[in-house]
Amino acid sequence: MKLPTYEEISSDEKQLEVREWPPNESLFVVGPPGSGKTVLAVLRAEMVSEWAEEKDVILVTYNRMLRRLLDLLDRSGVNASTMHSFVWNHYTHVTKEDVPTLQTNSYVYNWKNMISHLSQSSVSSSLSCLIVDEGQDLPVDFFRYTARFVAKTLTVFADQDQAIGDRHTTLEQIKGATGLDDPIILQNNHRNTPEVARVAEHFHSGLLPAAKVSRNSIGEVPRLVKTRDIDHVAVLVSNWRQTRGGSVGVIVVRNETGIALHQKLKDRLSGTRVDIYRNDDKNENSINVLNDGVTVLNKESVKGQEFDTVFILEIEHLIPIANDTDRRAMYMMCSRARDHLFLIYGPTELTVPAAEALPGPEILERV
Amino acid sequence: MTTQLPRWLVSLRSSVVVEPVRNDPRTVEHTVFGIDLKTAQRKVLANGQANFDKSWNGLSPHDRALVYAYLNQLGHLEELVEAFRQLFKDQEPPNETILIDIGCGPCTGGLAFTSVYSNTARFDYIGVDRSQTMRELGELMAATATQMNEVNRQWIADITSAKWNSAPGWRPIIVVVSYLLASPTLIPGQLVTQLETLLRKIGNGPVTVLYTNSNQPIANLKFPEFNDSLNKIGFKLYADDEGEIVVSRRDGSTKRNFRYALFHRPLKRILKLDN
Numbered sequence: 029m030k031l032p033t034y035e036e037i038s039s040d041e042k043q044l045e046v047r048e049w050p051p052n053e054s055l056f057v058v059g060p061p062g063s064g065k066t067v068l069a070v071l072r073a074e075m076v077s078e079w080a081e082e083k084d085v086i087l088v089t090y091n092r093m094l095r096r097l098l099d100l101l102d103r104s105g106v107n108a109s110t111m112h113s114f115v116w117n118h119y120t121h122v123t124k125e126d127v128p129t130l131q132t133n134s135y136v137y138n139w140k141n142m143i144s145h146l147s148q149s150s151v152s153s154s155l156s157c158l159i160v161d162e163g164q165d166l167p168v169d170f171f172r173y174t175a176r177f178v179a180k181t182l183t184v185f186a187d188q189d190q191a192i193g194d195r196h197t198t199l200e201q202i203k204g205a206t207g208l209d210d211p212i213i214l215q216n217n218h219r220n221t222p223e224v225a226r227v228a229e230h231f232h233s234g235l236l237p238a239a240k241v242s243r244n245s246i247g248e249v250p251r252l253v254k255t256r257d258i259d260h261v262a263v264l265v266s267n268w269r270q271t272r273g274g275s276v277g278v279i280v281v282r283n284e285t286g287i288a289l290h291q292k293l294k295d296r297l298s299g300t301r302v303d304i305y306r307n308d309d310k311n312e313n314s315i316n317v318l319n320d321g322v323t324v325l326n327k328e329s330v331k332g333q334e335f336d337t338v339f340i341l342e343i344e345h346l347i348p349i350a351n352d353t354d355r356r357a358m359y360m361m362c363s364r365a366r367d368h369l370f371l372i373y374g375p376t377e378l379t380v381p382a383a384e385a386l387p388g389p390e391i392l393e394r395v
Numbered sequence: 396m397t398t399q400l401p402r403w404l405v406s407l408r409s410s411v412v413v414e415p416v417r418n419d420p421r422t423v424e425h426t427v428f429g430i431d432l433k434t435a436q437r438k439v440l441a442n443g444q445a446n447f448d449k450s451w452n453g454l455s456p457h458d459r460a461l462v463y464a465y466l467n468q469l470g471h472l473e474e475l476v477e478a479f480r481q482l483f484k485d486q487e488p489p490n491e492t493i494l495i496d497i498g499c500g501p502c503t504g505g506l507a508f509t510s511v512y513s514n515t516a517r518f519d520y521i522g523v524d525r526s527q528t529m530r531e532l533g534e535l536m537a538a539t540a541t542q543m544n545e546v547n548r549q550w551i552a553d554i555t556s557a558k559w560n561s562a563p564g565w566r567p568i569i570v571v572v573s574y575l576l577a578s579p580t581l582i583p584g585q586l587v588t589q590l591e592t593l594l595r596k597i598g599n600g601p602v603t604v605l606y607t608n609s610n611q612p613i614a615n616l617k618f619p620e621f622n623d624s625l626n627k628i629g630f631k632l633y634a635d636d637e638g639e640i641v642v643s644r645r646d647g648s649t650k651r652n653f654r655y656a657l658f659h660r661p662l663k664r665i666l667k668l669d670n
Contacts (some may be wrong), residue, residue, distance in 0.1 A: 229562055
């Protein structure tokens with residue numbers, strides 16, 4: 029009897045890693061939270077930029093806070109842009125005209141008209157490479173537009189299991205719109221402790237297998253905490269920050285809660301960075317999320333971010349899970365925490381269906 | 396080199412199988428429970444195809460399962476122990492391995508797999524056997540083996556009954572198909588389809604299939620269909636041969652010939668999208 033060893037047959041599994049992918053080829057990557065999509069997007073941008081003669085590589089993402097994070101992570105000067113801003117610049121540059129928007133909503137681009145117009149103008153792709161992060165949250169027409177008129181090669185990172193809007197784009201739609209091959213799956217979760225990952229995974233449903241958690245346990249189970257009022261929340265967060273340090277993300281459902289809490293935290297944490305991101309203020313450039321401190325965000329702006337500790341406030345507004353969109357949002361928000369996760373509610377008790385929507389006490393400790 | 400079972404496994408077999416048979420008042424020289432060995436193989440075991448949940452001529456279902464373990468399990472164990480030793484050489488199996496033992500009999504694949512761990516084995520075991528009596532004897536052996544204290548065990552009558560509530564992940568899977576394809580009622584394509592349904596539930600991890608059987612051609616007539624079915628779902632054949640191991644018996648060393656094959660499918664890194 030002579031059998032090959034497991035090591036020998038497993039070594040056949042060696043497949044091209046995302047970081048080894050040729051710079052002149054398009055690439056489609058999917059991965060769960062913490063699998064390093066954003067970092068890989070930046071590394072890919074740097075690599076392609078070094079290769080491309082024109083150095084014309086652009087990183088496009090979903091929101092301004094993530095665009096800011098990409099800027100902070102990038103060391104090579106690759107341009108990062110929100111989808112909205114990138115398309116506006118591209119369209120006005122090639123057509124010398126304003127971007128057409130929907131009559132019903134001037135913030136939404138009229139992709140049909142744009143694509144039709146560029147088709148007639150015989151505009152062709154000129155950019156060496158466009159790299160898209162959080163692709164699932166961008167409109168499918170953006171991918172059609174990009175593939176036809178913008179970039180010679182495309183790299184897309186996405187995870188539709190984390191899509192936060194009702195009108196997200198599925199992986200099939202991205203593939204269909206771009207002609208990309210089936211995506212490579214990233215397997216490892218490098219961000220969360222096993223305890224945090226278990227809570228996030230409770231809310232996971234969808235296409236991707238649960239990631240292998242590569243970190244070791246730190247022995248702290250996420251907690252469900254009832255609070256009396258906003259002052260109580262401020263005490264909790266500030267005490268935690270003062271005694272544990274690190275970066276703290278506070279996710280709010282209602283912006284007014286975020287504004288009130290931000291002020292109270294600033295009062296209690298003098299000498300500590302305490303920021304709030306507000307879409308209306310477009311103040312992302314004044315926030316350095318890579319520095320320790322407290323950042324208050326809402327569920328849209330927290331996408332793609334990560335913190336040592338995350339407090340998710342007002343969970344009574346998020347559970348019981350009403351639909352897949354809410355489930356994906358909970359999955360995405362819980363997985364922002366590297367080490368510590370708190371789900372906060374109060375002052376009223378959770379309803380029975382809300383309490384039942386949460387993981388059991390062995391996974392989410394009740395305080 | 397002689398293939399030897401680890402001492403704990405010899406003791407286990409002795410206490411759960413060999414001594415209960417030999418110490419039974421019905422057992423006299425050259426018989427098991429008073430039945431001569433030829434009749435035992437042909438009638439009690441029906442060459443491994445018997446319905447072990449039915450009594451036979453005064454033998455209870457448990458007696459029949461014991462006869463099977465007494466006469467057939469040792470050789471099957473030796474083959475699998477040797478196969479696993481070669482497969483893992485001086486290393487332990489990967490963490491969080493899941494072992495699916497199809498046609499498990501009295502936990503034969505599970506016990507052989509446990510033998511490659513230097514200390515307490517840690518894996519998930521799914522034992523599949525249509526005979527409840529055989530599954531019960533398997534659980535008795537597993538529960539008696541302290542080396543299997545940390546093994547999560549599930550016993551089912553067919554693959555479609557497997558309960559897998561964890562989210563799909565990346566855990567490595569070993570499938571043992573030992574002396575199963577000789578069954579006249581088994582349809583290899585159907586078996587592989589059912590197996591693939593379970594594999595998908597478990598996730599995208601690498602899967603290794605170890606096949607052993609008698610080297611009699613008639614016992615392997617279904618192998619080509621089995622091979623084709625696995626090939627269609629992405630498995631590659633790494634070994635397919637007849638081989639022998641040297642085993643020790645009361646009257647000295649002897650050669651044991653058998654058929655074996657090894658298939659492997661790497662983890663699924665590409666997400667197949669319908670488009």
